[in-house]
Amino acid sequence: MIGALSIARRETSALFNTPVGWVALTAFTFIGGFFFSYLIYAYFNVYQQSVGNPQEADQLSVNEFVIQNLFSNLGLIALFILPAVTMRLIAEDRRQKSIELLLTSPIGSFQIALGKFLGGMGFAMVMAGSTVPYMWFLYAFGDPDSGIVVANYVGFTLLCGTIIALGTFCSAMTENQIVAFMMTFAGGLLLWISGWFTQYMDDSALKTFVTSCSMLNHADSMGKGLLHSQDVIYFLTFIGFFLFATSQRVEALRWR
Numbered sequence: 001m002i003g004a005l006s007i008a009r010r011e012t013s014a015l016f017n018t019p020v021g022w023v024a025l026t027a028f029t030f031i032g033g034f035f036f037s038y039l040i041y042a043y044f045n046v047y048q049q050s051v052g053n054p055q056e057a058d059q060l061s062v063n064e065f066v067i068q069n070l071f072s073n074l075g076l077i078a079l080f081i082l083p084a085v086t087m088r089l090i091a092e093d094r095r096q097k098s099i100e101l102l103l104t105s106p107i108g109s110f111q112i113a114l115g116k117f118l119g120g121m122g123f124a125m126v127m128a129g130s131t132v133p134y135m136w137f138l139y140a141f142g143d144p145d146s147g148i149v150v151a152n153y154v155g156f157t158l159l160c161g162t163i164i165a166l167g168t169f170c171s172a173m174t175e176n177q178i179v180a181f182m183m184t185f186a187g188g189l190l191l192w193i194s195g196w197f198t199q200y201m202d203d204s205a206l207k208t209f210v211t212s213c214s215m216l217n218h219a220d221s222m223g224k225g226l227l228h229s230q231d232v233i234y235f236l237t238f239i240g241f242f243l244f245a246t247s248q249r250v251e252a253l254r255w256r
Contacts, residue, residue, distance in 0.1 A: 003107035004115035011119020024081045029130045035073045036134045039066045063148045068223045071152040075159050075219055079192055083184035085123055086167025087177040089116045094175040113246035120164035148225035155222030158235035163188050165242035172249040191215040
């Protein structure tokens with residue numbers, strides 16, 4: 001475990017020593033700030049229009065109108081940005097041949113995969129931390145539901161973890177970072193939109209399976225403040241699977 005943490009610390013530092021890391025963080029902060037500002041502006045406009053209708057004003061909730069929509073958009077932004085962060089995790093080491101140092105070290109293949117994954121998660125936590133001022137603003141001038149806020153942060157973290165685990169695996173499959181980026185983005189997008197295909201399916205086991213594979217469905221459920229075990233298990237299953245697959249790929253490189 002110490003080896004994995006050492007790799008994670010190195011990878012997180014490396015991300016902030018390259019322009020890609022800072023560009024990704026700036027893009028996430030800027031676009032996230034834009035969506036938050038727009039949602040706040042739209043919320044106050046709708047609130048002012050509903051002043052003459054007390055019943056409509058009572059139904060207007062900052063939790064549904066701002067928080068849920070904000071984190072839904074942040075998840076979509078992460079789907080575009082995180083592949084650029086993960087594409088270098090292993091592919092860069094393979095291109096520079098520095099992966100040989102890790103493969104000949106006493107660190108196990110799973111620890112290498114876990115360390116790379118945790119390095120990407122360290123960056124994702126910085127991304128999540130950049131949204132704290134939004135919550136401070138809502139608590140200072142409103143009354144958001146803390147349960148919904150926590151559930152959205154948990155859902156966002158698990159969603160980022162799934163994309164990063166997928167990206168780590170894709171990065172281990174190739175020396176080309178652009179190929180790793182495209183593989184991660186395509187895989188993440190497929191998981192995101194898979195639920196859309198079910199509207200053209202008849203009720204069947206296949207439709208149930210495809211619906212259960214939709215990342216968007218599980219993320220939306222947690223966005224409503226519902227921390228169901230099946231949603232948490234969904235994300236943890238994908239994270240565990242891709243970490244295992246990455247460790248097997250690293251083991252194959254070790255014996256190549």
